[in-house]
Amino acid sequence: MMETKGLGLYVHIPFCVRKCNYCDFASEAAGESKIDKYVARLISEIESYRSNEKIKINTVFFGGGTPSLLSGERFLKIVSTIKESFEILPDAEFTVEVNPATLSDEKILAYKEAGVNRISIGVQSIHEIELKKLGRIHNVADFENTYKALRDAGFKNISVDLMYGIPYQTKDSFEKTLDKIIMLSPEHVSCYGLIVEEGTPFFEERKSLPLPDEDEEYEMYATAHEKLALAGYSHYEISNYAKDGFECRHNLKYWRDEEYIGVGLAAYSYYRGKRYGNSSSFDEYFASDSANYNCKEKEQLKDPFEYAMLALRLKEGFSLSEYERIFGKRFAEGKEKELDLFSKKGLIEIREDRIFLTYKGFYVSNSILSELL
């Protein structure tokens, strides 16, 4: 089905019950009054996009943080401001990220009322020891109950987030996680390798973390690719797998270099050819004025590295003639030998006008790109 043309709208909810041990996202645990203040500021930012001819939106994505921490009432208040300020197209994809152990019947009803049609659940693992070490607030039963409650409520497009390369994980335990998820049969699976980021508790503990080694980690990545392919999921992006027609339309916009508006703390936008972003400090965000889309604005200068890096995240890759049209030179000009070598190693494929990475190439995409550009 052809989707109607429109922008993406990202809404950032920067609150979590508590911080996970590996997380460096813009999020924190906060009390009710801070959440209320944030919702009020978010609403005024959304309203600043109102115009006579409303901006058309065909994907809405509530991400975080933990959007499911918001009460149904607060969530509906934000959504009604969105609907008053933008034109949400009838075939829009509307995603909310939820964490097990934060949902309730009231919230599920609010999602139905708001028109949410896609739910992304952060489960990460089905082993208590791994969840505990990650610092997740939920256990395995919480995930199972959440998944069932959402299916019972009629959600037909569910995504599940998993992680590999995490403490205590083995190839065997990861396979069990995959088998369990495949049995549940969500429409979409995201599978991210752990990155130990500076400033997180894991970083402090990095020398003694019981992590799988590099070879084991690669085996986990390859196992996910194989098992999910056998179960009917296409590996359409480095970390994302979908059943036919269930690719995340919102995230595809980022990778395809299409425009979107982001609202909330630390949210970035690419709108009318410009990229701009909000502060990641609450104080600065609360004090800012969104009348002119405020923020640090900069002209969009297309960067060949960024363009190729984003496009090569996708199985579809990019068109070589389009690249030449945009940047006035051939992709990897002068690096034909390296290109040939990557292709002989089975990391890159060029078919007709398109270049793309194989799943083995996905895994080492950064080093491929830094050799080619």
Ligand code: SF4
């Ligand atoms: S739930 Fe997500 S956003 Fe919140 S602390 Fe954990 S990893 Fe970070």
